Amino acid sequence: MPAITGKTKLTGLLGDPVSHSISPLMHNFSFQKLGLDYVYLCFQINEQTLEEAVKGLRVLDVKGFNLTMPNKNKILSYLDALSPAARLIGAVNTVENKNGVFVGHNTDGIGFMQSVKEQNIDMKNQTMTLLGIGGAATAICAQAALDGVNTIHIFSRPNSSHLPRIKALQENLEKETSCKIYIHSLFDTQDLKSAVKDSRLLVNATSVGMFPHTDDCLIEDTSIFHTHLAVADIIYNPWETTLLAKAKAEGCKAFNGYSMLLYQGAEAFRIWTGKEMPITLVKEHLKQ
The missing domain is CATH 3.40.50.720 (NAD(P)-binding Rossmann-like Domain)
Structure with a gap:
């Protein structure tokens, strides 16, 4: 795990269930490899608790977060803007905090x-x-x-x-x-x-x-x-x-869906950090 500092930026996953997710492994490994002061956590959030969760994440000024089942459609009600792809699809799996504006993307x-x-x-x-x-x-x-x-x-x-x-x-x-x-x-x-x-x-x-x-x-x-x-x-x-x-x-x-998870995650990583996820290293890390 990377060291947590007073400037660490928070990213994460909202869904139900999330305990099985390997997203924390791939993102935290990538943050560490690239020397980025970020951390990725999972939060057990469903459609009933999603609105309050998003309000809390706004207050915390998170860098961004992912959505998994069952929240990919419901999240649309709580965002400020959508990417062209997300608008076309009508679902969001990645949210970017763009200077206080929550923008929904879809990388699935x-x-x-x-x-x-x-x-x-x-x-x-x-x-x-x-x-x-x-x-x-x-x-x-x-x-x-x-x-x-x-x-x-x-x-x-x-x-x-x-x-x-x-x-x-x-x-x-x-x-x-x-x-x-x-x-x-x-x-x-x-x-x-x-x-x-x-x-x-x-x-x-x-x-x-x-x-x-x-x-x-x-x-x-x-x-x-x-x-x-x-x-x-x-x-x-x-x-x-x-x-x-x-x-x-x-x-x-x-x-x-393992490779789908890797590649959609790599695109979310790029949206949040502006950097390319070291996907080859991530694959080796997850195998271990």
């Missing part, structure tokens, strides 16, 4: 698409199936469309409160990109099977399967998997979710 999509490239998967002109319409899902959808994905099939619970936002995103992205976006009910198994059949990549962007509910999985019929399909889960605890285990058993390339 950038982080996820970088993790896809790391797997040597070229998604340009390809089809993607996306499970979920929360903050991470919308960020992934937007960045995928901007990166040249041809078609995105989104599956959501039909009564989700996020549906109006994802429909607005669908309209905006189809105006700004050549990507075609289709929204389906998560309970329409025939639509899901058809979408996955045409897809190069299937992404679980929900918390289903995350610790401690490790037996949960949105895909029950494993016959939808095919060897040309890659399967990604934004969860990294457990390291291999039930979804990824099923996909591997059917011969699919499967990867978790």
Whole structure:
């Protein structure tokens, strides 16, 4: 841990749960390596306590903070400004304190698409199936469309409160990109099977399967998997979710949210400090 001084700048993570997060390890290691007088802490904050938490962070004049489930959409009500990407996506995972102005950013999509490239998967002109319409899902959808994905099939619970936002995103992205976006009910198994059949990549962007509910999985019929399909889960605890285990058993390339976490964190680090995170050193540190 870096030494704490009277001038140490505070950054951190607001979410529920947060005890599993490796963000403190990567950020505090990076601060130390670059000689920056910053510290990163986790705070157990949910949608009911978020407003008071943000008021407190303003008083403390924090340098910035991250948001994870379930706060990425709710935080919009408590910010002063949004980056163009965050406004388009309608969700924020990184907040920057810019001389007292709290500015919301979204680095999730950038982080996820970088993790896809790391797997040597070229998604340009390809089809993607996306499970979920929360903050991470919308960020992934937007960045995928901007990166040249041809078609995105989104599956959501039909009564989700996020549906109006994802429909607005669908309209905006189809105006700004050549990507075609289709929204389906998560309970329409025939639509899901058809979408996955045409897809190069299937992404679980929900918390289903995350610790401690490790037996949960949105895909029950494993016959939808095919060897040309890659399967990604934004969860990294457990390291291999039930979804990824099923996909591997059917011969699919499967990867978790670890690299997404690293790359979205690196972008947040740059926003707060103006410096590049030593990502290669961070990977080695986390392996140890």
